[in-house]
Amino acid sequence: MRFDGDVLTIDLSMTMEEIREFEQFIRPRIEYVETIDVEEGSGLASSALLALLASLKRTRRELNIPFIERGRTASPVYGTLHWMCYD
Amino acid sequence: MTKQEQVKAIFIEEAGEIIEKLDVDILRFEEYSGNYDLLNEIFRGVHTLKGNANAFGFTRLGEFVHHFEDILDHYRSTKEEIEIHNLELIVNSVDVIKEVMECELDAHPELPGGYGECLERIKHLIAAKTGKTRAAVPEAAPEELRDLASEFGIGCAEAFNETITRSIELHQSIREEGLRLYRVDLTLDNDAYKRGFDPLGFIRLLNDNAKSVESFFDLENVPSLEGFACDENTLGRVVCIVLSPKTPAEIAENFEFLFDHEYAVQAIEPPVVQVPQTEEKPKEEARSSSKPGGESSTGGMSASKSTIRIDTFKLDELFDSVGELVIAQNFIAQNEKIHAIEDESITRTIETLSKITKRIQDRVMSLRMVAIRDTFDKMKRVVRDTSKKTGKELALIVQGEETEIDKTMIDSLSDPLIHIIRNAIDHGLESSAQERLAAGKKAEGTITLRAYHKSGSIVISVSDDGRGINKERVFQKAIERGIITGDENLSDSQIFGLIMQPGFSTAETISDLSGRGVGLDVVKTSIEKLRGKIEIESREGEGTTFSMVLPLTLAIIDGMLVRSAGEIYIIPTLSVVESFRPEREIVHAMKEKGEFVSLRGQHIPVIRLSDVFSLPTERIEPWEGILVCVETEAGRIAIMVDELLGRQQVVIKTLGKSLARLREISGGAILGNGDIALILNVDELRPLIEGPHAGN
Secondary structure, eight states: EEEEETTEEEEOOOHHHHHHHHHHHHHGGGOOOOOEEOOOOOOOHHHHHHHHHHHHHHTTOOOOHHHHHHOOOEEETTEEEEEEEOO | OOOHHHHHHHHHHHHHHEEEEEEEHHHHHHHHHTTTHHHHHHHHHHHHHHHHHHHOOOOHHHHHHHHHHHHHHHHHOOOOOHHHHHHHHHHHHHHHHHHHHHHHHTSSSSTTTHHHHHHHHHHHHHHHHHHHHOOOOTTTHHHHHHHHHHHHHHHHHHHHHHHHHHHHHHHHHHTTTOOOEEEEEEOOTTTTHHHHHTHHHHHHHTTTTTSEEEEEEOOHHHHGGGGOTTOOOSOEEEEEEEEEESSSHHHHTTTTSSSSEEEEEEOOOOOOOOOOOOOTHHOOOOOOHHHHTTTTTTTTTGGGGSSSOOOHHHHHHHHHHHHHHHHHHHHHOHHHHHSEEEEEHHHHHHHHHHHHHHHHHHHHHHHHHHTTHHHHHHHHHHHHHHHHHHHEEEEEEOOOTTTTEEEEHHHHHHHHHHHHHHHHHIIIIIISSEEEEEEESSSEEEEEEEEETTTTEEEEEEEEEEEOHHHHHHHHHHHHSOOOOOOOOOOOHHHHHGGSSTTOOOSOOOSSSSSSSSSSHHHHHHHHHTTTEEEEEEEEETTTEEEEEESSSSSSSEEEEEEEEEEEEEEEEGEEEEEEOGGGEEEEEETTTEEEEEETEEEEEEEEEHHTTTTTOOOOOOGGGGEEHHHHHTEEEEEEESSEEEEEEEEEEOHHHHHHHTEEEEEEEHHHHOOOOOEHHHHHHHOOOSSSSSSS
């Protein structure tokens, strides 16, 4: 996880423990983050992170999370994943 | 074509259909901007387009459509009245979508000119609208936001289901022997993570050995941070579409440690194409009979399969085969040896065969025919845009939208039609409402778009109630441009026809719509490529009508069979004006100018087919033969033949490379007796003199 100016870059392949830490980190800082980017080449390892990112977006609509906004990702491990955030 | 390419081809076709529909719907919405059902429909199309574009890596299209969808979503969920300038932005966005789609298809690295600006305007609008919304509910509690989301989510749930249905359809299309299609619904309890289960873990298992897995996460129930805990499963359902060689039992085995209510595995059978038993069967009844198992959880997919997509190439092959069948049937029907057999049962069988062949021919022909409605719908947009650009108020009247026309022709018809319509608005109609009022007309101009059948042809006409064509001015302009010498005795239609000559334009101002002096000649060429012709009627002060006369189909031609020097030729009936045996007195020969026939004040050049094709024959005088008078792009000519054999519909066969060089021949046909006849390209039959014919 890297914080560069207003952009927070995270690794998608977080373990459950790391996701908890990320959640604790972002909760008090959500107003200061403009964008949450993902590390290039990293793949989603837990649905909990997807849910957390969706929750962040729901909490603060103007927060820019390109990964969530894209609505899909594809990998050889899972095939194609789509999600709908309703926001 | 690989399966992947096939799926991509299906996407491209569907995306094209969505965009075409979008183009029409957005215009209807502009007219009835309070119709939120229509806006929902537009939204659904855009949403599908977004999903598919992203799925196939058309990210630039995906990005644009994504933001466009946001705008539509805002208006459909708030039901806020759309401001005129924002409505214009929405309409323009559809243009950009069309252009981006083309860039994506051509893998063009550069984006269309308006892309960046339009996208920025959309983003700006979204930001402004979101700001407004937030300002209206500045302290909106998470609960209130959820209420809004759930209210809005009704439509999204539909969209979610639609996306899944589409995925099932796509997977059905790439299904191969030995593969099974499954839909797996996962609705894990809140404590799933604590029990060590994650939907992604199951998806990984499903993907093992599968040909394709596509999963959809419904994030509707994910709360805002206030109610969120990452170690609690807050995902709604997760739906996986799996194409795998595994058996249902093997698929279900993956979920053996879950509670029964947490998963559902459904094997999806291949779609069954329903063929109505009789034509009289009511549609509703036919639909219900396609769902023998009651309501299906696949969203009634099989019920919607009342039509199937067929590659037009396959249709063409089928049509060719039917053409051969017709030829073979004609051969049997006209074979003298078979006729010589005096057996009633054989005669009856041949008659039955003839009837069945005709019926098959008609049915196969009808497969290629589509209503012109979609093309006319597209023209509504052209009329609207041109009206705005020129600032002319006008009404569009559309007639005969159900007229059916060959699909191949429809594709080539749009551009000529667009040009004629723009021309009619830009130059046909008076330049201002005042000018119209001064001429005793109502301020609003009228453009009438009409399709109808006439003498075995299809006519598509564009009429305006404008100032009409100034015949004298056209004539003078044609002399100035060197198109005619001025000595010619031209009929009204021939004078009007001059405006379609290359480089001709009487427009005093050149606009980006028309008046460049190029265009109408291209329109003419395009229509002639379809074996059609353009007729112009105009009355000064009353208006002008451009009529495109087209054959019913490109595969069959209605022809007049003639014999010359022992060979049979076919003259397209569409070109034939009349045929006659001339009196000796009306035939003239001029030194170095060839033979002419005087007909109702016109001197029409006589063309001997035996000369054109250098056929050895005894030379007879024109009054001993038959003259077939035809209309060509250079005026009328009289084709001299020995005998008229009759009129017949023939299946057009392309010629080999060596014969294709003969400009005077446009194709060949096999006659009932097995003989081959060449189809004449009358526009290329040149008399000894060049330039417009029918001169004094």
